[in-house]
Amino acid sequence: MTIAAPVSGKCAAHPDVAAEWACQRCGTFVCTQCERRTRPEAPPLCPKCWDLRNKTVQDTVAKESxxxxxxxxxxxxxxxxxxxxMVGSLILNIRELxxxxxxxARWMNTAGLVLTGLAMLTWVIVIAVLASR
Ligand SMILES: [Zn+2]
Ligand SMILES: [Zn+2]
Incomplete structure (x- = not known):
């Protein structure tokens, strides 16, 4: 879904340059020099929206982490x-580390692994005790 800028539009950052596109998000006219895309076939963004988008992506990664x-x-x-x-815990913590x-906050995953190790020890002891009866 690409919105092409009107032929008469000029780039917002370069008043002398004809705009090729309108920013997908805010509608600012951008020239080929100003457009930013995640993929070649993706609709273009203006530099301002591009920065905003990158920040949002980073925030999402941090939150997920x-x-x-x-x-x-x-x-x-x-x-x-x-x-x-324990198996799930090992996978989750090692993958995140x-x-x-x-x-x-990586210590949380290290602590998670240590706890898992302790739990494993506990289970080995419990199973050994049960098996020896
Ligand atoms: Zn924009
Ligand atoms: Zn421009």
Missing amino acids: RRLQIGGLVIGFLSFLHPLV RRGTGGD
Whole structure:
């Protein structure tokens, strides 16, 4: 869905240059030099909306990361309840640590892994005790 700018439009940043497109988001006229696209076939954005979009994407990644970190810590605790949870906890925490987008809060995933390790030990002991009866 590309909105072509009227032929008479000029680029908002370059008054001498004819606009090729209107920004998909705010409608600002942009020339080929000013247009920004995620993919060659994607509708163009003006530089301002492009910056805004990038910031939003980063925020989303950070938020998602935080959710996975808290989730990793919680699932680390839950590992004590059922052995199967440990598998999920290991996968989630290791994957999040390897992604490396966590920043300061990465300790949550490390803590989640430590908890999972403790849970594993607990389960090994429990199973050993049960098996020896
Ligand atoms: Zn725009
Ligand atoms: Zn321009």
